Amino acid sequence: MKLGQYIKRMEEPSFEELIAVIRPAFEIPFIKYGLDQYRHSGYYYNRNDYQNALDEGAIWFGAYDKGALIGCVSVLKKSDVKWRIGKLAVHPDFQHCGLGKSLLSEAERFVFNRGASKLSLSCLKDDADLVKFYESKGYLSDGQKVYKKTGFxxxxxxxxMHHLIDLVTNLADRYPVDPIVCDETLYLKDQILLIYHPDEVDKKTNTGHLLGRLLPEHVKEWIWHRNTVESFVDTLSEGFLNVLVYPSDDAYEVSEYVSNVDSRIRWIFIDATWQQSQKMLNQSPSLMALDKVRLSSDYISRYTLRKNQRAEGLCTLESASHVLGESGFDTLRTQLDSRLEDWLKTLSCK
Known part of the structure; x- marks a missing residue:
């Protein structure tokens, strides 16, 4: 979004301000596809539709430019875990600038933080550009309906929603990095799983996203929610020994643990503040029950973009780097540390 533009929840949206965005936004496909017989087009959105949506509990988000509404989207709760997206629209004067993507991401974050595990929407199948947009954001086809009278x-x-991490706009993408390529990545059979607190997802100072781009073949990412974490842990693929990297009283030293197992390890990191991670574990019995390892207390963090809540605290990438180093991948640790240092310098100069 440009300077002066922002997105916020609309507390009491009026029909007049919404229709001033929705109707012109839908007029382009209305004309392009000849939708005069298609009553579901947003071009026909009327006061009754608006009132019915409010009566059902629809929640609206608006995109603003210097205080004026220029885009909108609604979400409607259908059950404890299912929500529906409706009337995503951006005024034609502000289209093709990423506002639609930002509005959709805002709606997704809102419902995710309220326990949603599935989002649904519908659109005109003939609108290839719109279908391509939704598919690029992770929406999969769930059937179709042909209106016999019109042919639409x-x-x-x-x-x-557990795929949300793949689609939320990542601010760190402003600073492109190339994946690490070295002999050790070819022999690395372990996997790294990053479980994010929702507050961490969009922070440009987050190093988990950087780690994922440096080791794309070995890092998986997921956003934690107390309503879905148990089922998620249960579905983790077999073939790995799941190990939580967390300094609890019953945690092993990494080197000690590695020397006593022959299995491929999935190293699980909680990407959150210390206070958040403790709450997440307290609400996640399946994670709490995993074997745990801790890092040596000799490491000193070089991460300066945010203040650590604990003196011995490390950022996510530093923690993963040291786990790999203590597992015997010294060259990989050196490269990760070097890339982190370069990235920190880049952000510090912005």
Missing amino acids: TIGFYVKK
């Missing part, structure tokens, strides 16, 4: 086809799409 409506596509239905769903998105499972």
